Amino acid sequence: MNRIFSLTKENRFAILVFTSLLVIVVGTYYQLFSTFYQQDEWLALGRMMIEPVFAYFSHFSLLALIGGGARFISYPLQYIMYRAAPFQIVQFAFFSIVFHFLNTALFYLLAKEMTKSRFIAVISGLFFATASIGSQAVTWNSASVPTLLSTFFLFLSLILYFRSIEKPTKKLFYTSVALGIVSFLFKESTYFIFILLPLVSYLFSKENNSFLSIVHKHRILVGYGTVSILAKLANLFFVYQGETTGFVTRNSYPLFRLASHFILYPVEAFSQIFIHPTALWSISNFLGMTNYQRLWDTEQAIVAVQTIGGELVSWIFSTAFIAFFCLLYVCSKQYRKVLMFSLVFFVLSFMAYAPLDKTNAYLESRYYYVGVSAMAIIVGISMYVLRNWATEKLKISYSSASFIGLLFIIIFSYFQIQHIHTLLEKDIQIAHERKQFLSMLNTAVPVLPESPIFYLDGSHDYYVAHNKAPFQQGTGYTLMVWYYKSGKIPANFLQEPFLWDITSEGYKQTQGKGFGYFHDMNNLKESLKSNQLPLTAIVGLYYDSENKRLINITEQVRNEIIKDDSSDSTL
Template structure:
């Protein structure tokens, strides 16, 4: 099928550079968990609730939590296999991401074609899904792609099965839809909202008595109810460092969830289709024009939060009005499908209401499922324009405008990906040079000191890594047998900018980027000078210089 072939080619052309990237952030942590735990990493977080909610869960060894999707064990299995077979090699995972995104794009095309019956409209709608720069990190961030992409594949299959059920009202298709949603939870809980949306929207296609409705859909509601209750109880009752970004320990816990359940979908309706740089620049312009008195130190914060939220709500309102008008021009059968996708779009953000955000946009990967809905909606808009607008020139201009819109996304996606490739090659160069100078660790106690001519991401971080360089080095040298397993398992030195020295039994490891801290620990712990390995990073030449002899003299 020609449209599918073109869509696959587009995905390959845009995302092929992903094969030249390297670990960014959480990939380092995942690799460390693999080294520390081996196959046990697959279940390492699946028993979190079992450790906190009483003996009944301890007795089942976390089976109830695994049953409810806790721990994303399918995702962890994929991560384990990739780390095991391809350590420190992103290429296989990159191809996995590219192929799965292409697969999802084809599934979106099939969904749109099933609804609108024309290849051309479905093709252009799917093209938006393929190139959407807002949701790009779902493909380009390897740590996110292994859960978001397969989860979305199963969500798309669930919707395809659901529409098959709506056409034939055969229960086997409804059950297939349920199974697809349920399995998607073991990659990521993104599709949780479908347990509610699909049964309720069935009223639009068929009339049910209350008893009939409950008999047919009870297992949808039971599954969702159990998952939601357990998750909220976890976030509310078990505060710890991994959920500090949630509102679990706040007295405004429920208030926050209610407000977000309204504002997240409302703002994201428009944010999910506008490239962030374009919208952010416009928000800064409006802030500068309308609020010229805002202090310089608060300008960016206000522009990227309150002002951008306001602009997003205004644009969402405009989209809503235009969509309402176009719906009036749409035949009833198609209208039902379009309303489904608008509800799908808004509801897709509800699983994220437990997550706070630092500015108006949520993290990029959270827009991937919403892009599915927008692809179908754009296909619908183009279909109505072709059918209702009789002036060929106007039809042509609308198509050209849509193509410019797509090119804006392609340009943003390529810009982001090119920067990612550039950063990755720099990081690969640093790792290769350090390993060339210091192939392995001979001492039981080791301290790395790295300084340089620049700071990256925060003051004192002398190498361009978005995680703690100490953790990265422990992962790199773990096979030397000199790194205590618990250091990796406890995420020691993982946070960006982390420094310090720690011992376990006869082993010790430390990382520093400032000489005074190194001297202090060196004297306090009475460490031998042979434990120190020092480097200087020249960011302009991207070179690592061994300065161990100079640093040791000053200790």
């Protein structure tokens, strides 16, 4: 008992920190349990419904598998989670909260391992735990499993690597390298582990190693990393060139765009980590109105605000950050190596997304998750330097200066948490309507006819014109996934994926089974005639979005078609 008590007492600070971080993470993301599928989850579930887990890998080229693009360690876990409880969110919410906490705890240990300062580690851990800019990695089911697990093994790899420098053993070294590769295989965006571990050796190793000796020491890691990166680029530029939406290869001058993104994305992210998009848009809008009035009077003003204007403002604030970083580097002799490591870590984490094209000044939120950790260390060291300056120059007591620094980061974290709650509340409102729609769908259409053809009209457009259901993906595909267990939906339609695009409509038939979805009555009529389909296959629905009512209008739709056919016959 005395031994247990002494161990607890010895580690009481760590227990306090981990308990506090757990409370903060749960308090930040507890609303996840009230959310629902957003978009890509429907495609993932649809394909998982129709094929065994290992069939997934047949859809990828050998180059994609070598390059980590298939994420073949993540997929089996996602498969289990989707198949175990289709249309449920609990397992994903629990997973996200647990692993974001574990990542935060590991990151605290990593920061403490690098800096040997509990103060820096606490500040860094709080910043990482509550940063809203990367919250999509936690809140979006399609991203949470690969991103959170990849980050988990990344942090674990780095912790063990730093310990292998302090106490050099082959076991620690090779375990760290293996975990780094595992991190990459969970999600290929952590490719930079192939550069980061050798960099740690160069900066922190007690031995005076040459460049060639470091490369030789990490030959397995560097060799596999080189092959993987070349495979990724070959796959992007040659195998699927122009086929992948959102990548530079879909546009002109792909190599130039790729090279420019290597510079633009990390530099812009310096400021975007701290500035919420709505604040950035406000600044961009003000600058545009005061300097480019003619453009701001046009319909394209909003596009300019969120693209060129947003990037300009990002560069202005990033320039200020770079100046601050240089000052911090000069003032912090003790942590110069850690600062250099964090800077390179940050830059490399965004270079992974250079093949992607942005839709506005910001990348997708989930892409900032790993980069936030590198910035958190810089923030922690900044607070440490300011605390020491305050005690030396302003004669503030050490404890008071520490308290002020901690209070500052707590206030910052509070506003970050509030913003995450605002985002989640919006997601919950959308989720409630979607779940209500699906529940009403079961009541309105409990049994499908053979080769069903859905027609949906409504009082409101969602996201784009003619999309009458509250979903971000094709309503036709959503209906096929929802009714797949009825046995009346062709499996290959889910694999294609037929009717996935949000505006898509149409009818297809295969092996005696068919399915159709329409939002345009004329197109429905034409399809019925051209495919010689019976009226009994039609399922008509009307969604009253104001009153949240789904009405079965099958008889009205069939009667209208009969009426039109009679008119045509008379003519």
